[in-house]
Amino acid sequence: KGVPYSNRFLYLRALTRMSPQTMGPFFGSDALLLAPPMFHAHGFNIALDAFIAGAKLVVCGPHPDGHTFAKLIEQEGLTHFAANPIMGKMLMRALREHEYDISSLKTMMVGGDLTTRELADWFRQRGVDVRCGGWGMTETLAENSFPFYQTMHGYSSDEAYERMMALNGGLPIVGLRMRVIRDDGTDVEADGEEQGEIIASGLHVISEYYRDPVNSRDLFTSDGWLRSGDIGVRHADNTVSFVSRSKDMIKSGGEWIPALTLENLLTSHDQVLEACVIGVPHPQFGERPLALIAGANGQFPDGEQLRDYLLETIPRWMVPEFIFVDEIAKSTVGKMNKVKLRKDYRDYYSPV
Structure with a gap:
């Protein structure tokens, strides 16, 4: 589906992004990195942010890796970095492998997919204001709501952070x-x-x-x-x-299982780098959840231990089957390609 934006739409959207309720405020002295592709709402917004604020916009070019991001932060004095979780993890790995000066970085906004606690904590411990947990869609040019608790509810910084990490959504943004x-x-x-x-x-x-x-x-x-x-x-x-x-809700045996809940739990395990949960046809239950798991640092968790880990939080009927993979298929904007994965694994359970 094609999503058309008018000039008025883009101007109003850019103004709302200047607010501290989302990614802002931005100033002429800031430097922003255009990491996501321009055909993704996240990347489109970053370009608008820089233009309306008169800030420096740094374009990283095609096929960047974590070291590309780290070098640009150091060389260009970047103050704001917006990325999807995969890009955030790439930067984190690069900073672990090599010492870069990222002291200029004030804000890191992670969106478009699930943000792990490990990723957010790692950057926050290094003085970066991590913002994640919002909800949005292309039809509104990205985030519609954001958990800006510190500005709206007067919570302390720690309380605001904990509330943000617990919430996928928040309050509606301006307008x-x-x-x-x-x-x-x-x-x-x-x-x-x-x-x-x-x-x-x-x-x-x-x-x-x-x-x-x-x-x-x-x-x-x-x-x-x-x-x-x-x-x-x-x-x-x-x-x-x-x-x-709605398409990620898995109906199994008459009960609804949200894929995001399972993905959140799986990625909270210290040996899981990425997790993608899909619903696949099942001859008895209609659908069952199937989890594709990429291990952290090339190491995979033991399946039984991982199952026990999930059972501490969810009932047995929600626990998915596991498939351990080196890499999970991504779309052109870096999201889990669930359309492809559902097609690839639709015959995982053979009819009886």
């Missing part, structure tokens, strides 16, 4: 409203438990898909709110937590 609704269009309870579809309305929401009237008709509710197709919950403090993409 946007968010709701979580049931199938009948009414709002879910603000109890952090009842799940529904996240919908949005505001200044930077597209009006249609490009030359696609069929999908455009399904894009909005009857009262004009943008449908995300994402599942979330609402909390008593009006924050919204992203639970899972």
Whole structure:
């Protein structure tokens, strides 16, 4: 689907990014690294951030690695680094392998996929303001909500950080409203438990898909709110937590299993570098979760120990099967390529 942005849309979106509620504030003295590709909303936003602030924009070129990022931070005095978790891990590994001066780096924003606690903690311990845990979509040009607890709730820095790490979502950013609704269009309870579809309305929401009237008709509710197709919950403090993409919810034996919950748990294990959970057809249960796991430093955890680790938190019926791989297939923007993986492993369970 094509997502068209008007000049007005882009200008308003850039203004909201200047706020400390998201990636900002930015100043003319700052230097930003354009690491994600421009065809990804994250990369597009970084370019807009630099232009509207009059800041220096550094382009790293094609096929960068962690050492590329580290050298540019050192040589160009970069103050802000926005990346997906894979890029963040590449930079962390490079800094572990070689001593670079990253003292200029003030902020690191990690988005587009799950951010591990190890990654966030490592950079925070080195004085970098790590920002992650937001929720967004291409139809609004990236983040719609952000867990900016320190600025909105007066929490201490440590409290704000812990709350951010526990929440996938947050409060709506400037110029946007968010709701979580049931199938009948009414709002879910603000109890952090009842799940529904996240919908949005505001200044930077597209009006249609490009030359696609069929999908455009399904894009909005009857009262004009943008449908995300994402599942979330609402909390008593009006924050919204992203639970899972609707297509990433796995229905097994009549019970729903959110892939993100399993991925969060798996990547919290110190021997797991990356984890991707998909639902695959199963002859008895309809679907079962299958976890592809890349080990940390080339080492793989023992399967039984990893299963026991998960059972400390989740019931047995939620525990996936494990496949240990050297590398998990990625899309062109560095995300787990779940479409390809579902196709590759659709026959994992042979029909009985």
